Amino acid sequence: MSRGGGLRQRVKTARGRTAASTRWLERQLNDPYVRRAKADGYRSRAxxxxxxxxxxxxxxxxxxxxxxxxxxxxxxxxxxxxxxxxxxxxxxxxxxxxxxxxxxxxxxxxxxxxxxxxxxxxxxxxxxxxxxxxxxxxxxxxxxxxxxxxxxxxxxxxxxxxxxxxxxxxxxxxxxxxxxxxxxxxxxxxxxxxxxxxxxxxxxxxxxxxxxxxxxxxxxxxx
Missing domain, CATH: 3.40.50.150 (Vaccinia Virus protein VP39)
Structure with missing residues (x-):
């Protein structure tokens, strides 16, 4: 898989969002398999x-x-x-x-x-x-x-x-x-x-x- 795709995205901790959920969201946004799944029309990276x-x-x-x-x-x-x-x-x-x-x-x-x-x-x-x-x-x-x-x-x-x-x-x-x-x-x-x-x-x-x-x-x- 390409190493490209721009800079790593960071997610600010919002009110009502736990630190764990913030880390999960950041990981999703930066996961190449998640991006690839969206592009290929799959419902999940699995x-x-x-x-x-x-x-x-x-x-x-x-x-x-x-x-x-x-x-x-x-x-x-x-x-x-x-x-x-x-x-x-x-x-x-x-x-x-x-x-x-x-x-x-x-x-x-x-x-x-x-x-x-x-x-x-x-x-x-x-x-x-x-x-x-x-x-x-x-x-x-x-x-x-x-x-x-x-x-x-x-x-x-x-x-x-x-x-x-x-x-x-x-x-x-x-x-x-x-x-x-x-x-x-x-x-x-x-x-x-x-x-x-x-x-x-x-x-x-x-x-x-x-x-x-x-x-x-x-x-x-x-x-």
Missing amino acids: AYKLLELDERFALLKGRRRVVDLGIAPGGWSQVVRRRLPQAEVVGIDLLPVDPIDGVTIFQLDFMADEAPERLTAALGGAPDLVLSDMAANTVGHPQTDALRTMALVEAALAFACDVLAPGGTFVAKVFAGGADSTLVAEMKRNFATVKHAKPPASRKGSVEWFVVAQGFKGRTEGA
Whole structure:
């Protein structure tokens, strides 16, 4: 990416705005990925994380049915639609999400009993890619935040193993250090390869990483 773009913008602390929110706004204004997302028509800078992961792992190659867990605000599904215009794409989130052309969106908890059936029905079959850019709401305590997000990853993995077609891929956001050993072992039981990655679009100061599990082995009898 170009290093150009003018001088760094500073934001004055306004009445009613905390120092933390001022720093966040300043970071947004000076983030080249934020500017690029606006120029490219993506809803968030997170779109480039998926693009960079796809460049490394070929996540989207040949995919026909895709589930986007925690779709809000929709940047990842926008990438999928642009890369795979013929694919069926379904997103799900507790939050309302503005429509995306070609994407079926459910405002629903993905852990609800009816969610897997509704999503696969909308796709017309089992997905071959399950994406999760979800993270639990933080409480400011690093260990607690990591545990809450890991529980969300475990739930997303269970969902993926319930719905994925054989050979499918699961991608999820995790915190620094990656998925814990128990979770990695579970992924390795169910997938041919499991790797961690931090795409360049992920801010250097961020604790987020992504786990990429490819080659789903399929559900075993009695599972």
